[in-house]
Amino acid sequence: MIEPDENRTFVQRRRIIFGAGILLSGCAEPYRGPATDTAGPRRIATLDVQGRVEVLQQGRVVAGSDGMPLFRGDEVRTLASSYAQCRFVDGDRVWLDYDTRVRIGSIFTFFGRVFASVSGVFQVDSEFVAASSEGTEYTVTIGRGRPDFSVAVRRGIVVCRPRQGRWRPVRLAEGQRLVGRAVATPSTDVLDAREYESEFGWVPAAPAVPQLKFRQPAPRRDSDGPPRRDSDPPPRSSTPPSAPPSSPPPSSPPSTPPGSSAPGQVSPRPRTGIRERIQRPAAPSSNDPR
Numbered sequence: 001m002i003e004p005d006e007n008r009t010f011v012q013r014r015r016i017i018f019g020a021g022i023l024l025s026g027c028a029e030p031y032r033g034p035a036t037d038t039a040g041p042r043r044i045a046t047l048d049v050q051g052r053v054e055v056l057q058q059g060r061v062v063a064g065s066d067g068m069p070l071f072r073g074d075e076v077r078t079l080a081s082s083y084a085q086c087r088f089v090d091g092d093r094v095w096l097d098y099d100t101r102v103r104i105g106s107i108f109t110f111f112g113r114v115f116a117s118v119s120g121v122f123q124v125d126s127e128f129v130a131a132s133s134e135g136t137e138y139t140v141t142i143g144r145g146r147p148d149f150s151v152a153v154r155r156g157i158v159v160c161r162p163r164q165g166r167w168r169p170v171r172l173a174e175g176q177r178l179v180g181r182a183v184a185t186p187s188t189d190v191l192d193a194r195e196y197e198s199e200f201g202w203v204p205a206a207p208a209v210p211q212l213k214f215r216q217p218a219p220r221r222d223s224d225g226p227p228r229r230d231s232d233p234p235p236r237s238s239t240p241p242s243a244p245p246s247s248p249p250p251s252s253p254p255s256t257p258p259g260s261s262a263p264g265q266v267s268p269r270p271r272t273g274i275r276e277r278i279q280r281p282a283a284p285s286s287n288d289p290r
Contacts (some may be wrong), residue, residue, distance in 0.1 A: 044068040051082025147182035
């Protein structure tokens, strides 16, 4: 038989042990199996920049840099002389023209111009229009300080739907463009050569190639004849020299071994690496929606 004093001591000891167990369990690190491990935010894209690019990330504005990870909700802003490229983890790519601001998720464009080169289902949103596609290349331009917008297709099919307004969805094919303003019903047209160059001339000719960031310079053309590069020799004239017949023909220059240059000449340097410079597009015309 347990005495009252011993019973009281036994109850107090149980309370002390129980309280210590609760205290220690609160200090201990909980067990997490492989399936219950919680990681941080997942990277959905990687940034490449040319010039100064600003990124709003976790409430702070930081300078963007090549290889910088981008997460859902981040905002990227290019300035008057800078450009950027967002490389998504699934292989899709979006180029940002100068003076452009977007939010990463899919892509929401506040203003400026973006070029999307995608292989799967993708959508570029804005205040007035949403352009969705599957495996295509197209630009979306949102007016800077004006409620203008346009969507131009370089390859594939793009379906444009209103975010505001009551116009019906528009299906755009290659070479077509949708032009609108605010909630009014937009119109479609076909790009001519000058408009095509203005829409797509600032992005790479083959954006699906992973190593290309920005467009390489186009070959220089003479007034007539096929295109040639600066390293090509000048064309020979088919007109014979106007010297009199009695004068001796000019002596031929000494031959130079392969790989060396003649005296006074500099051999063209072979182009190596990748030219990572965007070509600035021509000044927008009066009918440009931007």
